[in-house]
Amino acid sequence: MMLTRLMSGSSRSLDLPCVCTVRLLDDSEYTCNVQRDAKGQHLFDLLCHHLNLLEKDYFGIRYVDPDKQRHWLEFSKGIAKQMRSRPPFILCFRVKFYPPDPAALKEEITRYLVFLQVKRDLYHGRLLCKTSDAALLAAYILQAEIGDYDPGKHPEGYSSKFQFLPKHSEKLERRIAEIHRSELSGLSPAAAEMCFLRKAQTLETYGVDPHPCKDVSGNSAFLAFTPFGFIVLQGNKRVHFIKWSDATKMKFEGKTFHLYVREKEEKRLVLTYIAPTPEACKHLWKCGVENQSFYKLENSNQVRTVSSSNLFFKGSRFRYSGRVAKEVMESSAKIKREPPEIHRAGMVPSRSCPSISHGLRLSSVPRTRRRAVHISIMEGLESLRDSAHSTPMRSTDHLDILTPHGSRETVISDEAYTPCCSILPTPVRESNLELSIGQQVNGTTFSNKDEEGDLAAPSIPNMETPPPALPGPEGSVQGEPEPEQANSFLQSVLRLLAVTLCLLLALLLLLVVLAESDLELAFLRDIRLTPEFQQFHYQYFCPLRRWVSCKLHPIIRLIDS
Template sequence: MPEGVTKDGKEAKAKAKESPKRRTNLAKIKVELLDGSPMELEADRKIRGHELLSKVCDSLNLVEKDYFGLLYEDRGDPRVWIDLEKRVSKMLKHEPWVVRFAVKFYPPEPTQLQEELTRYQLVLAIRKDLLEGRLPCSTVTHALLASYLLQSELGDYEETENGAGLCKQLKLVPPSSCTPELEEKVVELHKTHRGQTPAEAELNYLENAKKLAMYGVDLHPAKDSENVDITLGVCSSGLLVHREKLRINRFAWPKILKISYKRHNFYVKLRPGEFEQFESTVGFKLANHRAAKKLWKTCVEHHTFFRLMSPEPATRSTLFPRLGSRFHYSGRTHYESRAAPPNRSQPHFARTLSSRRLSSRSADGQ
């Protein structure tokens, strides 16, 4: 047999074995945005988390990127953050990669956000938190917040407005709270907002939402030392402890000396109080080692973002000892983000709260 025939035969077999997916270095990505619409992307398979987040933010024309992150589902946990320093392919094994764009750090004062577009994304995130039950509030507050959303979406009240239909169509409140009485109250309040621009209505929405007890709190189920079910919440001001939806304790960041985890246990070392002589340590039990580490990482990120002027070097001894984990927060802090205001005029954008205006967006991979 001629030598060339054998060579060609081997090449043909090699091509036949080659998977069609491996012929390209691009991965397909599906992103769920905060208004519920899908975004489709393509990106290099070696892309890291921060590069993918930047790609999504660039597609949305967002420059205040530091408050946002990407969520994915891992081993039954639907709310795991993409690690910005790692390759996305290390976390998401199957294509298309499916992620959700979300607010990671909720600013304690929404007016600190410097662009109207960023505030609008925060409004969408809070609306989502309300609809999914992560942000409990009273019927009165539900009605007030919904009325500001109506003003932002539709402008001034018109006599033809159908409150019942709009509350359901725009998903202004959770279905369980959508009573005729609430819908009537929403319309009454909407009438009082006449003259407010969408940006003003959204700022009023945020000013009321930030007062809610669970605003911006990242929740983690746990058990206390007596094996009673509790919830630990991480937020801009520190660590909150809830039992049966009532806050029973609060550890502010300045009060905390050290936070650590070992196996499924999570520990908080506290400074002595005014009338105390010694430091104290409080322990909690998480479901497993992975849950304890997730809570610890959330604390590292929130403490660094909201309390420090810049991230601490990875090698330095810090408030949060590594205990074998190489993780450290490396993005910009809240201080750094506010110190570098966007160098552009306010961008124009379409508000897509209404489901009748949702449309799929796509962006090409680089």
């Protein structure tokens, strides 16, 4: 009877609906009720139906767990289990995969939503650019949202009442108004938005969703995934760019993230970075797996389950679920319907900000509710603040200004981010990087001369030159091996060889059991299904088995005769 009551109580709790509030890109909110066991796909479909959106594969839903870690909602799993908090659930609708060519999008509603996202990126400091580019982008936004310049409606200094960037200067505001007044007259909102996207697409930080990390020497960095590859930003410069076709593998161990890179002449390098927490590192790894699958693969049938660790350690397993970019483009080309009506959001009043010298501004981007992210960032990058999309990325070089409240605002200038000044150092080789953290920096050998003011790497003694011998009390040389010392050293070597031989035999036995036995144990089956083991089995084990069989066949025939 008690068991029946418990089961009936649990079933009633599953029947109770959960309230989900999703903040949209124009800062409006969509609220709906879903069952406790509802999948993420159900909520996403409701949202896309509300937005009248068909090209929905570029978008996703973000949420923040109780530990203040951001996640993308997995559509194949239950909403309540992922949120790990009590309803009502608060989520955000954002662009997850930026289209490589926004002009190739089929429908205007899709381009408008991408425009809203990239406009947010510019406002929050994620889309870095020179002053000339910033003025042009802001002018496109102005044209899209208030239309042509009208002297009766737009008095002198009208552009200073709107904020498009983290920090404005009077010179920049005059340039924005000049471009809007003289160069963009006649552009419709859709055309201005398209021009904005085409310009933003050419910037190196287009599509960047930055993940704060540190390299192996402790220097702060931001890791990000774009439609074209994996990038690393330090300060205000891009220090690494890896094409998706050259990134062979991603894995993580605790807080350490590894990216394996294929170079010319079949060389393989590895980049290693340290995330603030293991949860942040896992989120970084999953985002990398999803972005590489979406942009690199030809079709979704090529998607495979990936593991975060080596062959004999299960680790975290993850599989991207969804269509890839090429399939999405092919599906979009088949859309045939009347263009849906678009309700564009105008510029809304912004709360006053002490860092703005012109007083109250009207913000083109609605304010995102923020929470503090407790991440310690070293000098050269600003302490991160939370946003619904990603952590705003700002530099604190000589371009930063300290506000009265102690926060920093980035000044957009020609020196703030110049793509032609980006540096691409050679990554550290794999053999050295995984074995000695502190001996190598991502991209170069670490030394006091290279990094003054930072922690010095431990010196590595030259193993080829023995230390000088010290004279003994009777003129002899100290350090000559005694017979007992020689015997002890020989015994240590023999023990090491014995242990190594035993480990090799155990490994060989395990490989034979995996490859030749029919045991259906769970952990054996998981190992057999991994792509690494299947590649090892067909490319190495089977040829080795045939070779051994050919060598042993004459001996077996001789014994039988």
